Amino acid sequence: xxxxxxxxxxxxxxxxxxxxxxxxxxxxxxxxxxxxxxxxxxxxxxxxxxxxxxxxxxxxxxxxxxxxxxxxxxxxxxxxxxxxxxxxxxxxxxxxxxxxxxxxxxx
Amino acid sequence: xxxxxxxxxxxxxxxxxxxxxxxxxxxxxxxxxxxxxxxxxxxxxxxxxxxxxxxxxxxxxxxxxxxxxxxxxxxxxxxxxxxxxxxxxxxxxxxxxxxxxxxxxxxxxxxxxxxxxxxxx
Numbered sequence: 001x002x003x004x005x006x007x008x009x010x011x012x013x014x015x016x017x018x019x020x021x022x023x024x025x026x027x028x029x030x031x032x033x034x035x036x037x038x039x040x041x042x043x044x045x046x047x048x049x050x051x052x053x054x055x056x057x058x059x060x061x062x063x064x065x066x067x068x069x070x071x072x073x074x075x076x077x078x079x080x081x082x083x084x085x086x087x088x089x090x091x092x093x094x095x096x097x098x099x100x101x102x103x104x105x106x107x
Numbered sequence: 108x109x110x111x112x113x114x115x116x117x118x119x120x121x122x123x124x125x126x127x128x129x130x131x132x133x134x135x136x137x138x139x140x141x142x143x144x145x146x147x148x149x150x151x152x153x154x155x156x157x158x159x160x161x162x163x164x165x166x167x168x169x170x171x172x173x174x175x176x177x178x179x180x181x182x183x184x185x186x187x188x189x190x191x192x193x194x195x196x197x198x199x200x201x202x203x204x205x206x207x208x209x210x211x212x213x214x215x216x217x218x219x220x221x222x223x224x225x226x227x228x
Binding site: 001 | 153170205208213214215216217
């Protein structure tokens with residue numbers, strides 16, 4: 001199975017900061033990657049699919065990039081509502097898999 | 108808009124079978140172009156894909172759970188279900204159902220609110 005590794009596993013940042021989260025796949029997954037945001041006590045919410053396509057209603061401060069094995073989620077200017085845990089998910093082939101997550105905390 | 112809601116017992120005894128149902132509203136589970144999936148999240152941990160099903164009954168399962176998992180669909184009730192046998196404490200988790208886009212393989216949206224299942228005697 002394809003493994004996804006987040007880095008960092010957690011980070012502290014301030015409102016207004018530019019934040020970049022990396023997701024590395026154990027083998028090439030082309031562009032078959034999605035990103036989710038999860039807040040405590042809530043289900044994950046889809047942010048981005050196909051590496052860089054924003055789900056409807058997602059603010060444009062979120063962006064995704066990458067291909068092959070290395071992918072990034074960038075928040076251009078961190079807002080108070082963005083403090084959450086972020087997960088990547090590959091859908092290159094079955095079994096589907098999620099990364100372990102990156103927790104974004106308030107500095 | 109499509110909404111999903113998980114239901115089922117919140118407490119299951121070790122060695123017994125966990126059974127959950129996901130009810131889809133606001134759209135048909137028979138819609139071409141979507142699979143329907145189960146994902147779980149142990150307390151304080153990350154997300155684990157369990158399996159996905161198409162309205163026709165075609166399924167995919169995570170290999171680590173395949174011997175214990177059955178996912179089925181009831182199109183007349185607009186529901187799909189999860190059964191996980193021989194549970195242990197390691198199966199304690201929040202269980203989510205979600206729509207998988209596009210059909211054959213893809214990402215998940217929307218998700219149900221999740222239901223906590225605790226395995227304990």
